[in-house]
Amino acid sequence: MFTRGSLVPAEIYLNVAASGLLTGLVYGLMALGLSVIFGVVRVVNFAHGEMMTVAMYIALVLFTAYGLDPLVAMVPIAAVLFAFGYLLQAGLINPFITRPEHSQFMLLVAIALILVNLQLIAFGPDAQGVHTSYSFDSYALGPLIIDASKAYAAIAALVVAAALFAFFRFTLLGKAIRACADNYHGALVVGLNVKHLYALTFGLGAACVGAAGAMLMVVIDVTPSIGPAYTLLAFVIVITGGMGSMPGALLGGVLIGVTEALGGLLFTPSAKSMFAFGLLVLVLLFRPQGILGKKTA
Amino acid sequence: MIKLLLAGVPRTGLLMLAILLALFVALPFFVSDYLVTVLFLILYFAFVGQAWNIMMGFAGQLSLGHALYVGLGAYAAAALYVHFGISPWIGLWASMGISAVAGAIIGFLAFRFGVGGVYFAILTIAFAEFARIGFDHFTWVDGSSGFFLPVANYTENDLWNLRGSTRMFYYLMLGMTVAALLACHALLRSRAGYYWLAIRESPEAAQALGINIFKYKMYAVVLSAAMTSLAGVIFAFFYNNLFPEQIFHISRSIELILAPIIGGVGTLAGPLVGAFLLTALAEGLREVMLQLGVDVPGVKQVFYGICLLLVVMFLPDGVWPPLSKLLGLDRKTPDREG
Amino acid sequence: MAALLVVDNVSKSFSGLRAVQDVSFTVPAGEIVALIGPNGAGKTTCFNLIAGVYRPDQGEVRFADQRIDGWRPDQICRAGIGRTFQLVKPFAGLSVLENVTVGALNASASVPEAQDRSKAVLDKLGLWSKRDRTAGALTLPERKLLEVARALATGPRLLLLDEVMAGLRPTEVNTMVSLFRELNASSGLTILLIEHVMRAVMALSRTVVVLHHGQVIAAGTPDEVTRNPAVLESYLGEEAL
Ligand SMILES: Nc1ncnc2c1ncn2[C@@H]1O[C@H](COP(=O)(O)OP(=O)(O)O)[C@@H](O)[C@H]1O
Numbered sequence: 001m002f003t004r005g006s007l008v009p010a011e012i013y014l015n016v017a018a019s020g021l022l023t024g025l026v027y028g029l030m031a032l033g034l035s036v037i038f039g040v041v042r043v044v045n046f047a048h049g050e051m052m053t054v055a056m057y058i059a060l061v062l063f064t065a066y067g068l069d070p071l072v073a074m075v076p077i078a079a080v081l082f083a084f085g086y087l088l089q090a091g092l093i094n095p096f097i098t099r100p101e102h103s104q105f106m107l108l109v110a111i112a113l114i115l116v117n118l119q120l121i122a123f124g125p126d127a128q129g130v131h132t133s134y135s136f137d138s139y140a141l142g143p144l145i146i147d148a149s150k151a152y153a154a155i156a157a158l159v160v161a162a163a164l165f166a167f168f169r170f171t172l173l174g175k176a177i178r179a180c181a182d183n184y185h186g187a188l189v190v191g192l193n194v195k196h197l198y199a200l201t202f203g204l205g206a207a208c209v210g211a212a213g214a215m216l217m218v219v220i221d222v223t224p225s226i227g228p229a230y231t232l233l234a235f236v237i238v239i240t241g242g243m244g245s246m247p248g249a250l251l252g253g254v255l256i257g258v259t260e261a262l263g264g265l266l267f268t269p270s271a272k273s274m275f276a277f278g279l280l281v282l283v284l285l286f287r288p289q290g291i292l293g294k295k296t297a
Numbered sequence: 298m299i300k301l302l303l304a305g306v307p308r309t310g311l312l313m314l315a316i317l318l319a320l321f322v323a324l325p326f327f328v329s330d331y332l333v334t335v336l337f338l339i340l341y342f343a344f345v346g347q348a349w350n351i352m353m354g355f356a357g358q359l360s361l362g363h364a365l366y367v368g369l370g371a372y373a374a375a376a377l378y379v380h381f382g383i384s385p386w387i388g389l390w391a392s393m394g395i396s397a398v399a400g401a402i403i404g405f406l407a408f409r410f411g412v413g414g415v416y417f418a419i420l421t422i423a424f425a426e427f428a429r430i431g432f433d434h435f436t437w438v439d440g441s442s443g444f445f446l447p448v449a450n451y452t453e454n455d456l457w458n459l460r461g462s463t464r465m466f467y468y469l470m471l472g473m474t475v476a477a478l479l480a481c482h483a484l485l486r487s488r489a490g491y492y493w494l495a496i497r498e499s500p501e502a503a504q505a506l507g508i509n510i511f512k513y514k515m516y517a518v519v520l521s522a523a524m525t526s527l528a529g530v531i532f533a534f535f536y537n538n539l540f541p542e543q544i545f546h547i548s549r550s551i552e553l554i555l556a557p558i559i560g561g562v563g564t565l566a567g568p569l570v571g572a573f574l575l576t577a578l579a580e581g582l583r584e585v586m587l588q589l590g591v592d593v594p595g596v597k598q599v600f601y602g603i604c605l606l607l608v609v610m611f612l613p614d615g616v617w618p619p620l621s622k623l624l625g626l627d628r629k630t631p632d633r634e635g
Numbered sequence: 636m637a638a639l640l641v642v643d644n645v646s647k648s649f650s651g652l653r654a655v656q657d658v659s660f661t662v663p664a665g666e667i668v669a670l671i672g673p674n675g676a677g678k679t680t681c682f683n684l685i686a687g688v689y690r691p692d693q694g695e696v697r698f699a700d701q702r703i704d705g706w707r708p709d710q711i712c713r714a715g716i717g718r719t720f721q722l723v724k725p726f727a728g729l730s731v732l733e734n735v736t737v738g739a740l741n742a743s744a745s746v747p748e749a750q751d752r753s754k755a756v757l758d759k760l761g762l763w764s765k766r767d768r769t770a771g772a773l774t775l776p777e778r779k780l781l782e783v784a785r786a787l788a789t790g791p792r793l794l795l796l797d798e799v800m801a802g803l804r805p806t807e808v809n810t811m812v813s814l815f816r817e818l819n820a821s822s823g824l825t826i827l828l829i830e831h832v833m834r835a836v837m838a839l840s841r842t843v844v845v846l847h848h849g850q851v852i853a854a855g856t857p858d859e860v861t862r863n864p865a866v867l868e869s870y871l872g873e874e875a876l
């Protein structure tokens with residue numbers, strides 16, 4: 001069924017794994033957004049990948065119109081996505097947090113359907129990419145040859161993820177949001193503005209995926225149809241790493257990144273996402289709380 | 298049997314059903330080929346919506362991967378026809394068998410390992426994606442380059458091999474939709490129907506009342522999968538080409554659950570009402586765009602998205618429950634005594 | 636009379652918390668036995684162990700001379716044990732009649748037979764006039780009755796009632812008490828009930844088992860038990876008798 005690649009030397013495996021790891025960190029940041037939203041608001045953002053392609057198209061437009069490097073544009077893009085996420089939660093999703101799971105899900109499916117097709121209308125179905133000054137640069141690290149774009153994107157992902165960790169750990173607002181996540185009614189009782197905090201959280205999750213989208217723009221091309229694919233990828237990562245666990249999302253991202261890269265090398269590249277789904281099925285069956293997730297009663 | 302089928306349907310409802318059926322039978326004699334295709338699509342979505350509804354609407358298990366069963370059904374019957382000249386009327390048994398097994402595998406894994414709710418939905422997507430990528434590399438049915446059925450100019454309808462006019466497919470689909478409606482009506486009034494609703498409403502209470510919830514959830518998945526695959530058979534022979542990228546795609550899974558959700562999850566009329574509304578509105582939209590001279594892909598889907606959004610926001614039970622109240626058709630329980 | 640239900644040295648812990656410890660008691664066939672004790676004593680957990688929601692960490696549960704611990708709840712129901720939930724779990728979207736019919740199917744060969752059976756049960760409980768109401772729209776006392784009706788419709792030999800009289804008005808309690816008496820006398824239905832309404836316990840049961848901190852601290856006739864100092868003490872911290 002699959003065409004098998006000819007035998008390749010160990011260095012190639014190593015290189016492919018390293019490249020998968022770097023991409024995986026950006027995946028991880030994207031999934032982190034999903035995880036934060038689920039961990040606090042308890043809503044599964046089925047429009048996650050579509051929000052990421054929104055960010056990618058903004059990055060594309062900024063680059064083609066003003067020559068703005070996506071890794072710089074990342075900051076305003078994250079801000080725009082933050083606002084989008086905040087308004088989405090406060091306006092549309094908030095009335096749904098007490099509704100059954102499947103009706104929340106359908107709401108977000110509707111939002112995803114609208115987003116992906118608006119992009120199709122605005123930008124057409126063809127793949128579009130950016131060529132930065134470092135698009136073809138690479139660094140040699142011993143036997144490894146590292147793409148400069150991927151390295152920069154991965155570093156940016158780590159910086160943003162670290163900032164998010166610090167926010168939740170050290171700021172008062174971050175702690176208030178965590179309190180909300182742990183005990184919804186308790187948070188209401190002590191007078192926290194839960195609606196505002198939820199919207200903030202959704203905004204933060206959207207900002208994460210926005211930043212990740214900008215980063216991915218220097219690595220891959222964008223078409224509207226990758227939106228749903230990345231929504232699924234984000235689910236796979238978050239379920240693998242553990243829903244609601246922030247380190248889990250990063251770990252899951254790296255794991256999926258490497259798995260996909262090696263799977264693409266060993267079999268055909270087009271079959272690579274099969275490995276990610278294989279991993280998902282195994283995790284769902286044998287460790288449903290995810291690798292780093294806490295077991296819920 | 299007839300009496301059982303008609304139990305609990307108010308007389309005005311029966312009358313309206315009869316008129317509707319007569320209308321559906323007569324319409325193709327008066328309208329254009331194009332409109333017959335539109336009517337065919339309404340019935341197609343009503344049928345798959347009805348099949349999906351068994352799982353979600355009756356047994357409460359949210360599947361977002363039903364394109365899997367459409368695709369498996371389509372490929373099985375088409376491959377048997379193209380490679381061995383086997384009639385789709387025989388091939389459909391293979392389609393149903395394969396889809397039932399696929400449904401049983403997914404159901405077994407999910408229900409045995411306690412994968413529920415949104416996680417279950419994602420598992421169903423994952424299996425549809427497996428199939429999509431797998432069929433891309435499945436050379437027996439020509440992989441990603443697409444699988445084609447031989448097409449000629451048919452002067453005569455060949456029902457046995459499903460080669461013929463749109464009208465033939467239309468009447469076939471009409472028969473299937475009516476049969477599905479009657480079957481679901483009877484199912485809801487059977488032991489399995491009661492058990493499914495109980496499981497949907499409260500699995501713990503259902504189990505405490507002696508219901509083997511694993512078994513009945515499995516029945517729902519297997520039945521829903523087999524029924525959905527029949528729509529796949531029709532799809533294959535109507536369109537004559539199959540691409541894994543399209544038929545197994547997540548957007549297809551979503552497209553086929555729109556009608557029952559908009560019509561009303563768990564209701565018998567919901568899938569038909571939803572399919573009618575969606576298709577009619579989408580056709581209206583197409584007409585408007587034609588007049589305006591705009592031709593952009595994606596507009597229809599945005600419109601679907603907005604419909605879905607409005608319905609989940611403002612009519613969480615779908616269009617049919619309030620509509621049936623308006624029409625005075627909402628008597629709930631079969632009143633056997635009087 | 637022979638024991639219909641035997642709970643033998645059963646224990647169950649929840650992540651360290653020992654909810655039920657070495658509990659033993661028997662329910663003779665045809666009797667009404669009450670299980671009482673302060674909140675959190677482990678009464679509902681006992682029910683869940685009997686009904687198969689949990690598997691005991693140790694000990695055995697025997698029903699009609701068969702070991703049933705480790706069976707699934709539906710198997711135990713089919714073996715002849717019907718139960719109600721303290722936190723009622725109606726099928727909210729279904730009508731009262733449909734709710735009870737689901738239970739009645741357990742003891743019926745066909746849907747029409749189950750509907751006839753449901754009618755009889757609903758008549759007995761005075762719910763027939765509300766048969767077409769959606770269960771989600773019932774008042775709490777009505778939901779408690781529905782809970783009983785559903786369990787009764789499964790055709791049990793042993794009925795487990797978990798605080799079905801909590802929150803009822805005194806007249807409603809009286810109706811329930813006479814209903815259970817009548818069921819017990821006419822069809823020999825065996826009942827194990829958890830109850831806080833002491834008046835009902837006194838009126839119904841010949842044997843009372845008292846649970847405290849997961850352990851049986853007394854068992855005997857209602858009079859014996861209420862005079863037992865250990866029992867009085869266990870309740871004093873909670874609520875006066
Ligand atoms: N599923 C569970 N998980 C954890 N603890 C539980 C669970 N069920 C009951 N408990 C605990 O076991 C103890 C006994 O509870 P329960 O049997 O409900 O008491 P009762 O019915 O006598 O009021 C309580 O401390 C309760 O919190």
Ligand SMILES: [Mg+2]
Nearest residue numbers: 678679680721
């Ligand atoms: Mg209790």
